[in-house]
Amino acid sequence: MTRQARVYWCDxxxxxxxxxxxxxxxxxxxxxQSVFYKLNQETFPFSYLHRSHPTDVARTEQLTFVCxxxxxxxxxxxxxxxxxxxxxxxxxxxxxxxxxxxxxxxxYLMGNHLSPYAKACVQITDxxxxxxxxxxxxxxxxxxxxxxGASENFVKGIHSVGDxxxxxxxxxxxxxxxxxxxxxxxxxxxxxxxxxxxxLRIASLLGLKEGWLAEHxxxxxxxxxxxxxxxxxxxxxxxxxxxxxxxxxSALPGYKIWTLxxxxxxxxxxxxxxxxxxxxxxxxxxxxxxxxMATNPNMMRTLKAGTFYPTLYTNTALNTDTNEPWWEGMDxxxxxNLLDWQGNICQPDSKTPAAHPNSRFTVxxxxxxxxxxxxxxxxxxxxxxxxxxxRRSDTRPLVLQGFNWQHGVFMAATMGSETTAxxxxxxxxxxxxxxxxxxxxxxxxxxxFRHWLDMGKRMTRPPEIFCINWFRKDEDGEFLWPGFGxxxxxxxxxxxxxxxxxxxxxxxxTPAGFLPGRRSLDLSGLDxxxxxxxxxxxxNPREWKAELSNVEIFLKKFGDRMPGEIWDEFNELSASL
Ligand code: GTP
Ligand code: SPV
Ligand code: MN
Numbered sequence: 001m002t003r004q005a006r007v008y009w010c011d012x013x014x015x016x017x018x019x020x021x022x023x024x025x026x027x028x029x030x031x032x033q034s035v036f037y038k039l040n041q042e043t044f045p046f047s048y049l050h051r052s053h054p055t056d057v058a059r060t061e062q063l064t065f066v067c068x069x070x071x072x073x074x075x076x077x078x079x080x081x082x083x084x085x086x087x088x089x090x091x092x093x094x095x096x097x098x099x100x101x102x103x104x105x106x107x108y109l110m111g112n113h114l115s116p117y118a119k120a121c122v123q124i125t126d127x128x129x130x131x132x133x134x135x136x137x138x139x140x141x142x143x144x145x146x147x148x149g150a151s152e153n154f155v156k157g158i159h160s161v162g163d164x165x166x167x168x169x170x171x172x173x174x175x176x177x178x179x180x181x182x183x184x185x186x187x188x189x190x191x192x193x194x195x196x197x198x199x200l201r202i203a204s205l206l207g208l209k210e211g212w213l214a215e216h217x218x219x220x221x222x223x224x225x226x227x228x229x230x231x232x233x234x235x236x237x238x239x240x241x242x243x244x245x246x247x248x249x250s251a252l253p254g255y256k257i258w259t260l261x262x263x264x265x266x267x268x269x270x271x272x273x274x275x276x277x278x279x280x281x282x283x284x285x286x287x288x289x290x291x292x293m294a295t296n297p298n299m300m301r302t303l304k305a306g307t308f309y310p311t312l313y314t315n316t317a318l319n320t321d322t323n324e325p326w327w328e329g330m331d332x333x334x335x336x337n338l339l340d341w342q343g344n345i346c347q348p349d350s351k352t353p354a355a356h357p358n359s360r361f362t363v364x365x366x367x368x369x370x371x372x373x374x375x376x377x378x379x380x381x382x383x384x385x386x387x388x389x390x391r392r393s394d395t396r397p398l399v400l401q402g403f404n405w406q407h408g409v410f411m412a413a414t415m416g417s418e419t420t421a422x423x424x425x426x427x428x429x430x431x432x433x434x435x436x437x438x439x440x441x442x443x444x445x446x447x448x449f450r451h452w453l454d455m456g457k458r459m460t461r462p463p464e465i466f467c468i469n470w471f472r473k474d475e476d477g478e479f480l481w482p483g484f485g486x487x488x489x490x491x492x493x494x495x496x497x498x499x500x501x502x503x504x505x506x507x508x509x510t511p512a513g514f515l516p517g518r519r520s521l522d523l524s525g526l527d528x529x530x531x532x533x534x535x536x537x538x539x540n541p542r543e544w545k546a547e548l549s550n551v552e553i554f555l556k557k558f559g560d561r562m563p564g565e566i567w568d569e570f571n572e573l574s575a576s577l
Contacts, residue, residue: 001091002126002160004098009105010131012141014308017132021048021310023102024128030164030186033343035129039313040323045306049325050129050314052187053164054342057315058358058424059189059196059238061439064171066201075444076557086172090158090181093168097126097160097183104131107144110155110199110280115378117212117266117278119203120148123157123193129312130159130191133362136283136309138194154178155202157193161186173197175205175442187314188285188360199264199280201442207266208443208451211458216436217265218246219277219381221372222488222495225254230495231374233265233277234387234468235412235436238422239358241389241470243286244484247298247370251485252492252522258372259298259365260381262286270379273460278380281365283309287422288316288359290329295484300331302368309364315341316361317354327355357421385498389468390417390433395543396469398481398536399490400513401497405456408465410569411513413449414551415467432554446561453565464498467513472536480536482528489522510539511576541577548574 010016024036025048036048066078067086074080081089104125111118122144125131134140148154155178162168162184169184180197182190189196203214216237221229236242246262261279270276286299293300303311313325319335326335334354338346341356365371374381388411390396396415402408413434419425423439432438434445441448456462468490470483493516496505506517515537523533551570555562 001094002098002103003096004103004126005100007103007105010107010135010140012135017135017308017310020128020132024048024132028128035127039325043322043324044304044311046309047306047311047313047325049316049318050312051341051343052315055166056164056185056187057356058187058422059439060166060169060171060185060424062424063169064439066173066175066442068175073443073447075446075561077438077441077445078443081172083174083176086174090170090172090183093162093170093183094158094160097162101126104128106131106134106140107142107148108134108138108140108194109144109147110138110194111266111278112376112378113139113143115278117268119155119198119280120144120153121155121157121194121198122148123159125159125191127161127186129186132310133192133285133312134194136312136362136364137192137281137285139282155198156180157198158182159191159193161191171197173201173442175202178202192285195264195281195285196440199266200437200440203266204437204440204448205442208447211269213267213451213455215265215267216263216440217277218242218262219260219265219279220246221258221260221374221381222491223256223258224495229258230384230498231277231381232385232387232491232494233267233383234389236389237391237417237420237433237436238439239287239420240391240417240436243284243299244296245487247296247302247368248487249297249485250488251526252488252524255488255492257370257488258374259368259370260372260375266380267383268380269455269458270382275383275459275463276380277383278377279375283362283364285360285362288313288325288327288361289353289355289357291327292329292331294331295329298368298370302363303361305367305369307364307367309366311364312362313359314362315356315359317341317346327359328353383463385464385466385494387466387468387494388412388415388435389470390415390436391420391471392417392430392469393471393473395540395547396467396472397515397539398469398472399493400467400510400515400539401507402465402467402513405462405465406453406565407513407569409449409452409456410566411465411467412452413566414555414570416547416550432551444558444561446558446563449566450563453563464494464502466494474532474535480532482526486526489526492522493520511573512539512544515539544573544577548577
């Protein structure tokens, strides 16, 4: 059907990666541009710049569908299409789509080879950029084919960039066939089908059937000055701080963050009744703007580490004096001679960003200096706390602890966030984004909330649940909380509240949850005014009333499928305000 000129079976070797970079540099093009452009190999070892098609710069939620015979099961949180109709449409669009091009066959594993939870997958694609990205982000190799053998037991991905025409761009999921079919985009979550499409949308439904959870979460270990490590997971919507949290450099002496994952966590209940988390990916597809030695030094070190995995920069600017990638918020002043993300010369006084706001890097997790020694544990790591967060200029305080599992699930189910450039939508608009999973939950959100409540009942020791907000602003639009490395102060309170001795750590009860007790946040060495701290931590009844009417409209969309427990918590909070 695709009528490719040739087929290239990828084996995941280093030699092959070098060959693919060369093909992308010299043989394949997007419009008039090469797929890869070689950057300064001394300062940015094995690094390449990629400029995507100008209409193809973010995930496209409006073109993403879940195609299941039962529309109710898919829910109002997903676009739905009948599987037969969707197949016919995709067949039409795929006819001859690889004519004259190479089809790359990518066998890969999500999860580690020794893990009982790992899943074998095969994706086909027609662009070297996706083949190389998948090699960074997944465990790609011939051995996966042996594992699959003659079985049908693998996740299938069909991907073609097509002609990049947005009117012929679709990302279709067929959960009953473990199939993802994507055409017309070469960007991130639209094209790296092991990431959002399989490890979240399809996997979330597998999790519902098999009794586990696939979540949009970072996994970290927090080491205290005594050397004890407590593992946490945290879910924030796209471009709201997961990667930064995953490799944070602590502002408090003696504390250290260990990185296990920055985007996706698979959560299983272990034999001991605790919750375990593992990261199915092996790389970071991270937001470039704002990344610097000041905000995320460990990511800067990761980017420059250089191993046999290439590092890719997508839609960043280019400093033509040094041949290095550049983006807004990088250390130092704006270089004089810059090409913008589309390759055009930048005027020095231009106010438009030179890097695309959703420009990203793709880099292997092995290069991360804070990689946890437990990152490859086939069972995952035991989780003591689950953190949910969003980008909220108002209403939501710096941190709140849920009263118990059920109340924590309510807090997460009702969270909202201001939209970012990660999705092709209007930026900065508040939308409800339960568990940071609105674009990624592959089935009805009402059923998803019930699954969360049920998971709590299966655990002998469920993790504590917290909500955070690093992004609350004052009247002048300035952030009230300094964020980044200073967030360790909040993590410290979270960890202490989550340990067996947690009930002795001071907290203040509010209708919305527990706030840190006076002086129980460690603010040593931090320059923040009493007034700002008070504002950052305020639970304001007037703001919460407005919040609840917004929440109510959202939850009602799920009708009968919305669990009564969620409404019980809602009514309790309404009554107490
Ligand atoms: P996805 O990869 O899209 O899932 O995003 P992410 O959640 O990993 O987001 P990331 O960590 O890349 O952060 C996105 C943006 O938020 C960057 O521009 C950061 O500089 C900014 N950011 C991260 N942490 C903080 C913080 O604590 N405070 C403030 N003010 N900004 C932050
Ligand atoms: C996100 O948007 O949450 C991402 C980037 O992690 S993408 O892979 O494009 O979905
Ligand atoms: Mn993400």
